[in-house]
Amino acid sequence: MNPSVLELCRSGIAAARRFGATDAEVYGISADTTTATIEKHDLLMAKTQRETAFGVRALVGNQVGFASTNDVSDLERACREAALLAKASPGDPSNVLPASGPIVPVDGLYDVDAERYTTDRAVREAIGILEIAEAIDRRILIGDGEFSFRRSERAVANTRGVGTDERTSLFLYSVLATAKDGERVSNMDYQFGATRRVDRIDVEPIVRRACRNALDSLGAEPCGASFRGSVLLSPQAVESLLVGLILFQVNARNAVRRQARWADCLGQRVAAPTLTVVDDGRLPGGVAASAFDREGSPHARLTILEEGKLVSLLHNAYSATALGQQNTGHAAGSAQSVPAIGPTNLTILPGSATKDELVSEIRQGLLVTRFSGNVDPVSGDFSGVAKGAQLISNGRLERAVTGTLIAGNVFECLETLSGVSREQETIVNLTLPYVRVERVSVTAGTAC
Amino acid sequence: MLQLLERIAADAADWTELRFQARQTRALTVRNGLLEASTSVLQKGVGVRVLAGGAFGFASTTDLDEKGIRAAVAAARAAARTSAPAKRDRVERLADAAFGRGTFPVDTQDPLRAHSLEEKLSLTLATEARVRAASARIVSASATYEEIEDEKVLVTSDGASAHVFDSKPSFRVLAGARAGQDQSLGYDTVGVTGGWTDLFAARSADELVEAAVRLAIDPLSAPQPEGGTFPVVLDPELVGLLCHEAIGHTVEADIVLGGAVTAGKIGQRVASELVTMCDSGLSPYDPHAVGTLPVDDEGVVAVRTVIIERGILRSYLHNRETAAHYGVPPTGNARAYTYSDNPIIRMRNTYIEPGEAETAALFEGIRQGYYLKGFAMSGQADSNAEFMFGVREARRIVDGNVGALVRGATISGNAFDVLKSVDAVAGDFAWEKGAGACGKGQAAKVDAGGPHIRCRLTIGGRQE
Numbered sequence: 001m002n003p004s005v006l007e008l009c010r011s012g013i014a015a016a017r018r019f020g021a022t023d024a025e026v027y028g029i030s031a032d033t034t035t036a037t038i039e040k041h042d043l044l045m046a047k048t049q050r051e052t053a054f055g056v057r058a059l060v061g062n063q064v065g066f067a068s069t070n071d072v073s074d075l076e077r078a079c080r081e082a083a084l085l086a087k088a089s090p091g092d093p094s095n096v097l098p099a100s101g102p103i104v105p106v107d108g109l110y111d112v113d114a115e116r117y118t119t120d121r122a123v124r125e126a127i128g129i130l131e132i133a134e135a136i137d138r139r140i141l142i143g144d145g146e147f148s149f150r151r152s153e154r155a156v157a158n159t160r161g162v163g164t165d166e167r168t169s170l171f172l173y174s175v176l177a178t179a180k181d182g183e184r185v186s187n188m189d190y191q192f193g194a195t196r197r198v199d200r201i202d203v204e205p206i207v208r209r210a211c212r213n214a215l216d217s218l219g220a221e222p223c224g225a226s227f228r229g230s231v232l233l234s235p236q237a238v239e240s241l242l243v244g245l246i247l248f249q250v251n252a253r254n255a256v257r258r259q260a261r262w263a264d265c266l267g268q269r270v271a272a273p274t275l276t277v278v279d280d281g282r283l284p285g286g287v288a289a290s291a292f293d294r295e296g297s298p299h300a301r302l303t304i305l306e307e308g309k310l311v312s313l314l315h316n317a318y319s320a321t322a323l324g325q326q327n328t329g330h331a332a333g334s335a336q337s338v339p340a341i342g343p344t345n346l347t348i349l350p351g352s353a354t355k356d357e358l359v360s361e362i363r364q365g366l367l368v369t370r371f372s373g374n375v376d377p378v379s380g381d382f383s384g385v386a387k388g389a390q391l392i393s394n395g396r397l398e399r400a401v402t403g404t405l406i407a408g409n410v411f412e413c414l415e416t417l418s419g420v421s422r423e424q425e426t427i428v429n430l431t432l433p434y435v436r437v438e439r440v441s442v443t444a445g446t447a448c
Numbered sequence: 449m450l451q452l453l454e455r456i457a458a459d460a461a462d463w464t465e466l467r468f469q470a471r472q473t474r475a476l477t478v479r480n481g482l483l484e485a486s487t488s489v490l491q492k493g494v495g496v497r498v499l500a501g502g503a504f505g506f507a508s509t510t511d512l513d514e515k516g517i518r519a520a521v522a523a524a525r526a527a528a529r530t531s532a533p534a535k536r537d538r539v540e541r542l543a544d545a546a547f548g549r550g551t552f553p554v555d556t557q558d559p560l561r562a563h564s565l566e567e568k569l570s571l572t573l574a575t576e577a578r579v580r581a582a583s584a585r586i587v588s589a590s591a592t593y594e595e596i597e598d599e600k601v602l603v604t605s606d607g608a609s610a611h612v613f614d615s616k617p618s619f620r621v622l623a624g625a626r627a628g629q630d631q632s633l634g635y636d637t638v639g640v641t642g643g644w645t646d647l648f649a650a651r652s653a654d655e656l657v658e659a660a661v662r663l664a665i666d667p668l669s670a671p672q673p674e675g676g677t678f679p680v681v682l683d684p685e686l687v688g689l690l691c692h693e694a695i696g697h698t699v700e701a702d703i704v705l706g707g708a709v710t711a712g713k714i715g716q717r718v719a720s721e722l723v724t725m726c727d728s729g730l731s732p733y734d735p736h737a738v739g740t741l742p743v744d745d746e747g748v749v750a751v752r753t754v755i756i757e758r759g760i761l762r763s764y765l766h767n768r769e770t771a772a773h774y775g776v777p778p779t780g781n782a783r784a785y786t787y788s789d790n791p792i793i794r795m796r797n798t799y800i801e802p803g804e805a806e807t808a809a810l811f812e813g814i815r816q817g818y819y820l821k822g823f824a825m826s827g828q829a830d831s832n833a834e835f836m837f838g839v840r841e842a843r844r845i846v847d848g849n850v851g852a853l854v855r856g857a858t859i860s861g862n863a864f865d866v867l868k869s870v871d872a873v874a875g876d877f878a879w880e881k882g883a884g885a886c887g888k889g890q891a892a893k894v895d896a897g898g899p900h901i902r903c904r905l906t907i908g909g910r911q912e
Binding site for chain 2: 036039040041042043044045046047048049050051052064065066067068069070071074078081082085086088089090092119120123124126127141143144178180185186187188226256257258259261336337338372373374376378379381382383384385402403405406407441443
């Protein structure tokens, strides 16, 4: 019988010690993935992948080295290389491995029905994406898309007592829709969906959303006049405009790096009181839920922003040690990189107004379905194209506009944020509402 | 491995492509005086693609003995057979191709392995320290050295057989500056296909430090630009970005067939007659461009392809499947990033050919406009050629003179409209030679470049 991933991780720790490591951590994953890919509105191919990978962190005192391999028979060499890299590296007192904590399994991570899921069913789901799009409108082209399923076993062990593993199943699906009508080509629209359970697979909502957004942007005209005013961001635009900056600011590694403005703002108001953000690594049904993080620390629910006040940063063992704060169990990353910091299931809690009510209060503004642009997470400055945008006049959606740029500062947007919708959408591991921000510069572009 | 793959390919009942790849990636990151990462990552395996019943199937394995590879062939064949009944547009044939056969070593006199870990670490530590010492306004700094070394064996059942070595080092420098609450980041990167001295032939580590520090500090007191449409001069890096991101993707034949705006426009005018744009596996004008490759991952010789000739659209970028569809030779653009990726159409080195104008002359005659330099690592382009890019350094042009810096500039528009508005192309040329990669479901190391050009486009900015 082949050794389990956890047993291999433990053997790696012993090997690293033999090569001179004073402490060591081995993270391993073994996964089978099958993907049915759509391209050019047709099935492109089915693809299967069997992968195993191990990431070894070796410490010699407070010096650290990292090596990774995807070859089980090469694990001992990787352990030796990690130890050699550690010995050649300058030390850092914050280089520590976490001690073991209580790991409580999370229900629903693994669906045994996934073991009987076949390539043929994945292909049928991919074809289903095309058929749904065609039933909505023949002008739709699904340029890209995929349906994949993955069964994996991951484990982590270290010399401080961590030794844990879990199995997961995951079904992921995506579509990229474009509408074409004669010479007119719409904006592309991407949508994603995911679930851990076979009986929860449902590609239709994401296909409908992508098609609707693509069709809505077909025939859009330039905005006309430039102005400064209200912008209502869709959940997807909230992700690209606001969430990226929030995550940069609450990533404790960026506080250690002295790049985050919020590094010294714990307990202070950094956003409007309507904004509450939580991260829950144990969220029931959450596609990023799991019992432990990349270092083997337990996951838990964490409030990040509460009514606009910064409550906690996201930590792994390194940043928690460096800043003298509590490790929140947000070590993230693959076996092929050193543990970073990242969110699990992130939610912006809903507000009380509906999306339509938020629109009705706007005299002159823009609804932005997707933001394609540049957000500087340090200065907060942003500028980019409002995709799938609709002009709002006197409380009503007036018409689709194209080539329109929006610019401003995300820190200012968070402070002057004037509304959070009751409706939310889940984008893989993010659950987000519509958010209205103020005093955004809207620049009319040329026709596209 | 070559003999093993050839033997397995010879036994294949259907068209079969086998690709062994061993990739060793090493990276060193120093940040704020501390070594943040010293890593070594090995990824090796075999990717197998089979064409059966008019559909492709793909499988990858890390089990590298004959039994394991034959099992992957069987899995790929089964995936193809499963897909075939559902596929609407069957792949009837693959285009004949000029295969690159034999061994293709790295083109360098100074291989990375001739330089020790200690030497690379010492340079990375010293470079990061120089950033921190450059100014009291610098509050954070980092330097990263990364090297990717590949060995590939490419075999197909219809005759490709190549043993390819590749080496792509890169170096990045980042500086964070602060003045009160005002913070900004500056960075510069260099990356090549080649060895150690090739890497720093383009820009030395000291030059990277100087640029990163300047780009961090200068914007601190700078205003944002006024939004609007202006005459602009684009530097070679932005010209390359426009070529690659906004035009290049729309001429990848798989994107064309997916409904890109270029569909059916071969032979039509799509740009100013001053514009000739190419994509090449070679590195013309200046060696060691990042996207240089002798053969693609279908084993096809990676030739120079003229995409736009004097403003007329002449060619798409092809793999063997799309070349057969269009009845043209493949252009050597099929690339896979790792052994577990199937080859897809990717660019290599994409550029506009130099023109005849003096660079300084491009600025003359601009009463009010912008000189735009470099890519701010954010942006996107659609298949309708609509694009938005962040600009790393934007300066106002007033009455022909380059002046004050503005911060946070973005440019947008339709790339073909921009190319039609080109009214001057300089005689200079540079590759970006950066550290980044292109993403299209999988990464690819690419390069892009060109001369300075003058055109019109829309700049996003503040409205008062």
